Structure formats: structure tokens, C-alpha cells
Amino acid sequence: MAQADFKFLIWIGLLSCFVVCGSAQQGGSNCIKANAKSCADCIQAGPNCGWCKNATFLQEGESTSAQCDDLEVLKTKGCPPDEIENPRGSQAMPKNKEVTNRVKGAAENLKPEDITQIQPQQVQLKLRIGEPQTFSLKFKRAEDYPIDLYYLMDLSYSMKDDLENVKSLGTSLMSKMKNITSDFRIGFGSFVEKTVMPYISTTPAKLKNPCTVDLNCTSPFSYRNVLNFTSDGNLFNQLVGDQQISGNLDSPEGGFDAIMQVAVCGSKLGWRNVTRLLVFSTDAGFHFAGDGKLGGIVLPNDGRCHLDNNMYTMSHYYDYPSIAHLVQKLSDNNIQIIFAVTQEFQPVYKELKNLIPKSAVGTLSSNSSNVIQLIIDAYNSLSSEVILENNKLPKEVTIEYKSFCKNGVNGTGDEGRKCSNISIGDEVSFEIKVTANQCPEKGQGETIKIKPLGFTEEVEINLEFICECECHKDGIPDSPICFFGNGTFECGACRCKPGRIGKLCECSMDEVNSEDMSGTCRPANSSEICSNNGECICGQCVCRKRENANEIYSGRFCECDNFNCDRSDGLICGGHGECKCRECECAENYTGSACDCYMDTTPCVAGNGQICNGRGICKCGVCNCTDPKFTGPTCELCPTCPGVCAEHKDCVQCKAFNRGGKKDTCEEECSHFSLIPVDHREKLPQPGQYKAQSHCKEKDIDDCWFYFTYSVDSNNNAIVHVVKTPECPTGPDIIPIVAGVVAGIVLIGLALLLIWKLLMIIHDRREFAKFEKEKMNAKWDTQENPIYKSPINNFKNPNYGRKAGL
8 A cells, every 4th residue: 555655656656747748848849949049039939938148057078068058957957046137028118197086077178188088198018029918908988079170061052952051050059069068069061073074163263153054153172161160159150141142063972082181280260189070961963082183183192281272272283092091091180080971872971981981870860950869860870889999019919908888898809999888987908919030120219199089088009129138238348258249249159259159259150161161070089979879060069959949968978868778668767767878877776777666665564564474575676576376566465365354264173172073183384373262252353453363163073163363463473363162053953843834734724715605605705796797687578469450340331321312
């Protein structure tokens, strides 16, 4: 049992070792494959790689790259923990202002720039290659947040009736928006089409009045800013009321030119850094990039502001912007667009909405009477969703998002960028993970900006890359250690100048393949260079690395290794030693070429305390039984031996009862134990009173049972306790037996008679019942005989009753 427990503990230990070593091997393999020539190369190989800067760490034959390995492997190889370079990434938040808890109607009157909806505002990350840095971003919709709304309207002839309703939009919209914010401003602009053929008629009369003779319309134009942002609703109504309808020839309108100018001319229109809404109202489709070729316009839209006296002056010079160009400019300027279009063009603008983040589409009635409710509904829809976006990432960096939204809804991947169904005052959070995959070529820092679409606030992330070790600062340039100044001695190794190689930069690249140098890499009387386990570089063997980072070639000629030693149970050195230069150095209490011989005799101790039960020799922790009858781990099993009870049966009989097969030789053969008689079986020793105790029940030649126990006391003396009186069977009593037989026969006869009588009674009753049933069912026939004829005949006189004389 002790041996089994011991083996179990050994296997558990080996299993744990395999798990740890396997993990170290996986990480260490990546570090070794990097073939790092310096500490900087090492820490860029992976987050688990460390560099041992101890100058005496390398063994003979190992290259400089062996200083780079998995952290645990370096410690196992003997590198002191304080000599391991393992810089880690970090993070700081220089600007971390709490989000604003603002209530509409409160006395506190904050400027827009003093309201905070996103936290933190600035993050500084130090990134090590492959090691992600994660931080939390919090967003909270502030109540009573200011809004700027710009109403951009199509003034082509088909929108004539819509203009009448928009003329009173200012005061009505102001009144409704007061329920959302106390700081609301509105602006107005209009558009028609590019002022060139074939979009408009360029005849002088049509340029002056593009409508019919009986209608007074204004000259066509591309885009006009009618009113900068104002909080005066009456002024809005007045200026919009002065507007006149214009006209054009084709159905699609030049609305994209107008959207671009509204987006990029923020300073001229008066956009503030608040919620920016652009309402685009039309009952027609749109021209986009490429359509300008119809009018001979081939220059792509430059995305700049070209307003002169509130008019877009370059519509004849630049083509319409593309959808992607618009998306970029709207996003850069934090503008959320609402398309208010008629039912006919709903499908077109819904497809456009799918291409423009943070946009909405509303159905405009034929005369724009529902425009106010449309704007409010669209605003609520846009503001209930938060979508994070970042600027273009450096090629060295990746970023991942995870969202934690309302009601326990979480998202990852693309869904991790957004949260929906957010009400005013709700707070949501995002987990942002930034990972560097390589160091920048020039080592400079980078900046990433993350912001919610449609909001002006953003998080600035300043990135600093860890591409050098701390010990790099203490390097000695042109160190004499590095072969007369051919390298910088830093972090316990030489960092060679370009064109120099070797552990000490002692060779130039031109000398590497010199035949003269290879002679020093061969052992005496051998033609193998570096024992075929390495390369000869600069006259020294640099041993080859193996796939398993724990398997190492070493020695001056790479003639040694730590994995070609004898094995036991599939393990190098049986798992009980260390392989050094192909020979096992065994742990304590182990010996043998494979450390498979366990010198401790504890597993060989038998139950009686003797080594191998006194019937064998303990060798390598295993019993070799010398008595061929005995076997087992401790030579205690004897399949062919009689049991203790059978072995001592005759001696107990002769000593206790003076009978049995050894009656005549009892004194000579049965003196090896002491006999102690007891009165009855309950007096026999119970388990625990003696060791090696056996309870026996045997039968003698008279078929009597006698009981005894065989045990050994503390002095290893055999003691037999026996019950004084055997249990013998008594002879049979004839009279009761005969009487019983006679009584049995009589009783059986009476029983048979009773059964016969019972059967007869049952039979008679059945017959009588049958007779009674037949008698009840008997019936007498009372009808006449069908062949009976009466002897009486009746005749009637035919003349009876007639009158005389007839």
C-alpha cells in the first residue's frame, strides 16, 4: 500500500511538470524562433519573452539569442529574477473628468464646452508588442444638451406648396424643441441645381425666371445660405417667408453640393460644438459624383467651403461629391442628417441611410405639414443610439470594442461599438482593447481618437511603444568588450555594428565562410563540424536550437545535449534526475543509468515489519522473492501454501484435546506456540488485540467443530486461544421420528378423505342445481293438434229466411 501511494505521488508530480513544461515550451519556442540578437529584438518577439542580462548566463556553445526565452525557462536555466528584462505596458489618464449630471430647468447654466458626456477624455498607453492594454470608456447622455438644427430645403418648383408650410416652421419648431432642450438654434438654406446645361435652361429668359410666364420664380442657383444659426424663431419665419421657388429641367436635384457646403462651412454658418442636426427636405432624387460630366464638369469635388455672399460659387467648376466623401465630411464635422422625403422616394433614401452612419429617414407629407413631428421623431431615434468610431489606425495597432449596454445587453466585434435604446440620463460603458503588433519604423508615438458619431466630444489616446529594454540606457557604445569597439555592450551582450557578427562582434560578414575558421570547430580526429549539431561562426560553434526549447545542445563542439540520456517509463532519467551531456545525474535515493533504481526500502516493508516478509531481497525499491512459493510486492502472497487455520489445526487438536493426527508427536512438532484455553467463543480475542490475528473454525474426525485464534504478540510470539469444549452434533431420537412418521401418514390419510368428501359434496350440489334449473325451464304445450278435426259439421239451409211465394 505504501508503495502504491508513493508511485501515485510520483505520477502526480510528473504530470504537473509536463503541464508546466509544456506551457513553457510553447511560449519559449516563439521566443527562440525569433533568434533575437539583442534585448530589443527579444521583447518584441512576444509578451512572454524575457532577456537575461547576466553576462555569465550563456553556456559554452550557446549563441547570444539563447539569452531570450520564456520567463519561466530563463529562471529554470538559472537566470536570477532581478537579471531578467521584462518591461510591461501601462496606462494613465491625464484627463478624466466625470460625466456631467445635469437636470433640465436647474439653476446651473453650463456652457456647451463645460458639459462632459464621455469619460475619460485623454488616455496615455505604453504598449509592448503583443500585450494588449484595456481601459473603460463611459458615455452618458446629458439632459438639456444644446442643439443646432439646419433646415436645408429643395426650392425647385415641385416644392411650392411645401414652402408655404415651412414659412411658419421657426416659431413652431422652437416651441416643440423647448421640451427637449432650453438651448436651441435654427438655420435655413436652400438648393436647386447646378447652373449649367442640361440641368437648367440657360436661355436669358429662363435664367431670369425658370417658371412659366404667369409665375414669378427666382433665378436658379446651386446652394444659398439664407439664415445663419439663430434662436429667434420669428426671424426664421420672416426670412423664409421672403423665399421664392425656382426651377430646373431634370428630376434629380443638386442636394449633395448643398450638403457638402453645409458640412464644411461651419464657421460661416455658425455651427457650435453641440448636437448638430441637418434636415434635408426634398421630393426628388439626387445627383452624385460622375453626373457632372453631363454638364462638362470633370473635376472631383474638393470638399472645401466655397461660399461667397452666402452663395455656392463653384458649382459649375466642381463635380457633385460622392456618397463616401459626404460620409467622411459629415462624420468629421459631427453632423447627423435627417432625410425628410416624400413617400415616392423613401426606398432610395433608405438605401442612402444605410451608407451614412447616424442618419435617419422620415416620410414627408405632400405639403410638408408634418415636418415638425418628423424632425422630433428622427432626433429621438438618432440620439437613442451611440456608435463609437476611431480615426485611421496606425498599421502597427489593432483595436477591439466590447459594449455594456442597458438591461445587461453586451456586444463584441462590430456590435461592440454601439448601444441602442438609450434615454436621456442613461449611462453605458465600453471596454476598449488596444494591441501593438510591431514597433514603428522610426519609434515615434501615435495618436488615436475615438468619438461617438454625431457628438463633438472625443477620447484622445496617445500611444508610446516599448521597443527597447531599460538596460539599453546603460549600454556602452564602442565597447572594448565587443572586439575592439565593434559593437555596443548592453544588457549583458554585444550589439554588433552593421556588417559584424559573433557573440563579441569578432567577425565580419566576409569571414563567416572561411575554411580556416572551421578547423577550430572540429573535435580531434573528427571530420564533423560542431558534431553536426551547430554552425561554425567566427571559429566558434553556435549550437543549433531545437523545436522544443527545453532541449539544448551545448559544449565547445556542441557534443553535449540534455535529451539523449537513458529513459525509464518513457521519461528522461526516469523523471528522477537531470540529463547533463548525455549522462544522468540522479536525484537523492536514486541510482542507475536511467535513475530508475530507487534506493529507499520503504516500499519493500511487509505487513509484519520485515523487509520483503523475510522471504526476498529489496532491490531498487522492489522485492525480488527468494522463496519461490511466495510472491507479491512484499513477498507476502503464497497461492500454494495452506492457510493459517489448516496449518495449525492438528497441533491445536493435540495440545487442547489430546487427539488428532499429531497426537503422538505433539511435544516435538507443536511447541512453536502457546495455548490459552477459553470457556466459550465470545472469550476469544477480538480484532485489534493482537497483530496478524486469524479466527479459525475446524472440524475433527468426530465431526465436532472447535474454534481457535492464531495471533502474534508484540514480541513476535505465536499465541493460540482455543474454546475448551468442541461443538459436537448429537445422535438422532428414534421414538419422535417414528411417532412423527405415523402421525404424518394418519394426517395425510385424513386430509385425503376430507378432500374426497369435499369434492363429492361439490359434485352433488352442482347436479342438484342443474336438475332444479331444468325443472324451472320445463313448459307444457297448450295449443291444439294441427291434424285434429272436429266430428261436428254445421250446414246452413239456403232457403232459410226467404219469404214464401218467391
